[in-house]
Amino acid sequence: MRLSGVRFAAGPFAGLPQGAFGLCLDPDAPNRTDAALTLDIVDFGLPDPAALRATLDALRAAMAAQPDRLFYIGCRAGLGRTGTVLACLAAECGVAGDPVAWVRAAHDPRAVETPAQEEFARNWLRSGR
Secondary structure, three states, X not given: OEEOOEEEEEEEHXXXXXXXXXXXXXXXXXXXXXXXXXXXXXXXXXXXXXXXXXXXXXXXXXXXXXXXXXXXXXEOOOOHHHHHHHHHXXXXXXOOOOHHHHHHHHOOOOOOOOHHHHHHHHXXXXXXX
C-alpha cells in the first residue's frame, strides 16, 4: 500500500521486514528493539493522543527524508492497534473518505477491531490535529 507516495506494509511486528523502518505498537513484541519508533498501546486499546501526534510527526519526517524506504507498522496481530494508527496516518496524509474503510480495503478487512478504535480513528483530524 502507498501513503503520500511512500510504500507501507503492516501486520504483526514480529514480521518486520529486514531493512524496513518499523513502528512498533506492542510493548511485548520480541523484536521491539528493532523498531525505529515505538508507541506502546495496550492490546485492544487506544493510543495516548499526544504521544500519537508526536509519533506520527516523527514518522512523516522519516517518510520525507527516506521516501524510497519501506515503512512498516505493527503490533501483536497487526489489526486493532496497527489499523487504528494506520487510519490516523491515512487521514493525515489526505486519504479521501473514511480512513477506517481505507485501511480495511488496503490492509485487512478485520483492521480497527473495536468501536472505540473506529471512533478514535474517524475523529482523529477533528481532535485537534
